[in-house]
Amino acid sequence: MSSQYEHFDTLRLNAISISEVARRLGESPRRVGVNQVCTCPWHEDHQPSLTLYERTNENRCHCFACRQGGSVIDFTMQHEGWTFQKACRWLSSTFGIPVHSSGQPPRTPLPKPAMKAAVQPVEPEYTYIPPEMMENLVSADNSLCQCLMQMFRSEAVENLVAEYQLGCYAMNGQDDYTVFPNIDAQGRICNLKVQHYDTDPESARFSHSDGCCLWLGKVWSKEGRLPAEAGFRSACLFGEHLLPHYPAQTVALVESPKNALFGALQMPQYLWVATGNKGALKREVLLPLQGRNVIVLPDCDAVADWTKTIATMADLANFVVSDFCRRMAPADQPKFDIADYITQQRERLAFRSVPRTAVQERPVSIRSGLSRECLFRSVP
Numbered sequence: 001m002s003s004q005y006e007h008f009d010t011l012r013l014n015a016i017s018i019s020e021v022a023r024r025l026g027e028s029p030r031r032v033g034v035n036q037v038c039t040c041p042w043h044e045d046h047q048p049s050l051t052l053y054e055r056t057n058e059n060r061c062h063c064f065a066c067r068q069g070g071s072v073i074d075f076t077m078q079h080e081g082w083t084f085q086k087a088c089r090w091l092s093s094t095f096g097i098p099v100h101s102s103g104q105p106p107r108t109p110l111p112k113p114a115m116k117a118a119v120q121p122v123e124p125e126y127t128y129i130p131p132e133m134m135e136n137l138v139s140a141d142n143s144l145c146q147c148l149m150q151m152f153r154s155e156a157v158e159n160l161v162a163e164y165q166l167g168c169y170a171m172n173g174q175d176d177y178t179v180f181p182n183i184d185a186q187g188r189i190c191n192l193k194v195q196h197y198d199t200d201p202e203s204a205r206f207s208h209s210d211g212c213c214l215w216l217g218k219v220w221s222k223e224g225r226l227p228a229e230a231g232f233r234s235a236c237l238f239g240e241h242l243l244p245h246y247p248a249q250t251v252a253l254v255e256s257p258k259n260a261l262f263g264a265l266q267m268p269q270y271l272w273v274a275t276g277n278k279g280a281l282k283r284e285v286l287l288p289l290q291g292r293n294v295i296v297l298p299d300c301d302a303v304a305d306w307t308k309t310i311a312t313m314a315d316l317a318n319f320v321v322s323d324f325c326r327r328m329a330p331a332d333q334p335k336f337d338i339a340d341y342i343t344q345q346r347e348r349l350a351f352r353s354v355p356r357t358a359v360q361e362r363p364v365s366i367r368s369g370l371s372r373e374c375l376f377r378s379v380p
Contacts, residue, residue, distance in 0.1 A: 007100040008088040014071045016095050018059050019052045021072055024094060025079050032291050033315025041079040042068035047185060047244065049287065064287045127230035129189040129217060134181055137167030137192070142178040144197040144258065151343075152265045160264055164239060164257075169194050169216070179216070180257040182234075182276070183241035185288045190233040192216035193257070193276070235285045239273035243288050246271050251294045253286075254338060255302065262339040263297075270295065278302050281309050289317045296321040300329040300336040 019029045019036045029036040029052055040050035040063040049065040062069035068078075076087040092099045140149070140161045148157045160166070167179030171194070180193040194214045217232040238257040252270040254260050260272040273289075275281055278299075294317045298306035303326045310319045329336030 006085070006089070008085075008092060009097055009099075010073065010088065012097050013073055013088060013091045013095075015059060016072050016091060016097075017054060018061055018072050018075060019054060021076060021091070022052060022079075025076070027079075030291070032317070035315055037290060040066060040068070041075070042066050047288075048290070064284050127217070127226060127232060129192060129220075129226070129232075131189060133220070133225070134165065134167065134179075134189050134192060137169055137179050138162075138165055139168040140166070141176060142166065142168040143174075143176040144178040144195075144261070146176065147197060148261065148265065156265055160261060163242060164261070164264075165241075166261075167192070171214075172196075180238055182236040182238060184233075184236050185240050185243055187241055190236040193238075194219075197258070234276075235280070235282070237273045237285060237288060238276055239271070240288050242271060243273070243292075251289060251292050253289070253294055253296045255299050256337070256339075259297075259299075259337050259339045262342050266342055278305070281306055283313055283316065286313060286316060291317060293318045294320070297324060297338055298322075300325040301334050 019038075022029050022036075022038050027038040029038040030048070032051075035054070036052040037048040038050050038052065039045040039048050042050075042063060043066040045063075045065070050061050050063045050069070052061050053059065060069060060071055061075050069075075070078075073084065073087055073091065076082065076091060077084060080087070080090075082090070089099065091097070138161065140146070140154075140158050145157050145161060145166060148160075165181045165183065167181065168175070169177040169179050171177055174196065177194050177196045180195070182190040182193065184190055192215065194216055215232070217226065217230065220226045221228055221230045239260055243251070249269075249271040252260075252263055252267070252272045254263060254272065254274050255276075255278055257274045257276065260274040263270065263272040275285060296306060296310055296319055298321070303321070303323045307321045307323075310321050313319070325336050325338060325341065328341050333340065
C-alpha cells in the first residue's frame with residue numbers, strides 16, 4: 001500500500017483573516033485606523049508593533065520594529081515554532097479547509113532565481129551606547145539648561161533633566177555643551193546628540209552659538225571608546241523612552257529637542273517628543289506613537305510639508321496638526337517655532353511649571369494667549 005501525502009490549499013490558507021488567526025493563537029489584536037496590531041512573534045515585543053493588513057488583496061503582517069513579517073502561514077509558523085506542514089495542518093483543521101491526500105508527494109516548487117537585492121531589507125546590527133557612559137554625563141550644567149533656569153523654576157528644569165536624561169559635555173574649549181540622548185521605547189540608548197546654545201537670556205532666539213552638532217556615538221568610535229565598526233540607529237524620537245511610562249497622556253510632537261523641552265516646561269500636561277529634524281517625520285520613526293492621541297506642532301516653515309506627510313499616516317495614530325507657529329510668526333522670522341514664541345512672551349507669561357507627576361493634582365494655568373484652543377487648533 002503506497003504512502004499517502006498531504007496536499008494543502010495554501011491559497012485558501014493565506015486568505016484566512018490574519019487577525020482571526022492571531023486571536024485563535026491567543027493574541028488580542030486591536031484596531032489602529034484601517035489595520036490591526038498585536039505583539040510580534042519575531043522579536044521580544046512588550047508593546048504591540050506587528051501590523052496586520054487585511055485590505056483588498058493584502059492579507060499579511062509586517063513589523064516596523066524588526067522588519068519581519070509575511071503571510072498567514074508564515075505568521076502561524078513563527079508564532080508557534082511549527083514546521084510548514086504542522087502550521088498548514090492546524091490552519092486547515094481550525095478553519096475547515098480540506099486537505100487532500102494522494103500517493104504522490106507534494107510538488108516541490110523550483111527554486112527562485114537569486115535576486116540581486118533581498119526583498120526584505122535586513123536591519124543592521126546596531127551598537128547601543130552603554131548606560132554608564134551616558135549616566136556620567138547627566139547634568140543641568142549644560143548651556144541650554146542654564147538658560148532655561150533663568151526663565152523657569154530651577155526644580156522644574158532639574159526634573160526635566162532627570163526625565164529626558166539631558167547631559168553636559170566638554171568640547172571645543174567649552175565644558176557646557178548640551179547632550180540630547182535618543183533613548184528608544186525599550187530603554188536602549190541609540191545615540192547622543194551634542195549642541196551648544198546661546199546662554200544669554202536676552203537674545204532674540206535660542207540658537208546654536210557655534211552651529212556645531214555632533215553625535216557622540218561616532219565621536220567615541222573614532223576615539224576607540226566604542227567599536228570602530230559600530231553602527232548607530234538614528235530613527236528614534238527624542239523622548240521616546242517616556243512613552244511607556246505615560247501611556248494615556250496626549251503626545252505633542254515637534255521638530256527639535258529644544259522645542260520639546262520648552263513645551264514640557266510650559267505645558268507638562270502633554271508628553272513632548274521630537275523627531276530631531278524635519279526629514280525624520282517618517283512612519284518608522286513615529287511607530288512608537290501607534291494608537292496614541294498626538295498633536296503635531298511643526299515649525300512655521302514646515303506646516304505645509306508636515307501636514308501632507310502626516311495625512312499619509314492617519315492609520316498609525318490620532319494625529320491633529322496645528323498651524324500655531326505659522327499664525328504667530330513675525331514676518332521676519334520664517335523659521336519661528338514654539339520655543340521662540342515662549343521666549344518672546346516670557347515677560348507676559350506666568351512661567352509656573354510643575355513636575356509631570358504633579359499635573360494630576362495641580363493643573364497648569366495657561367495664560368496670555370497660550371491656550372489649548374489657540375495652540376492646538378488643527379490646520380484647516
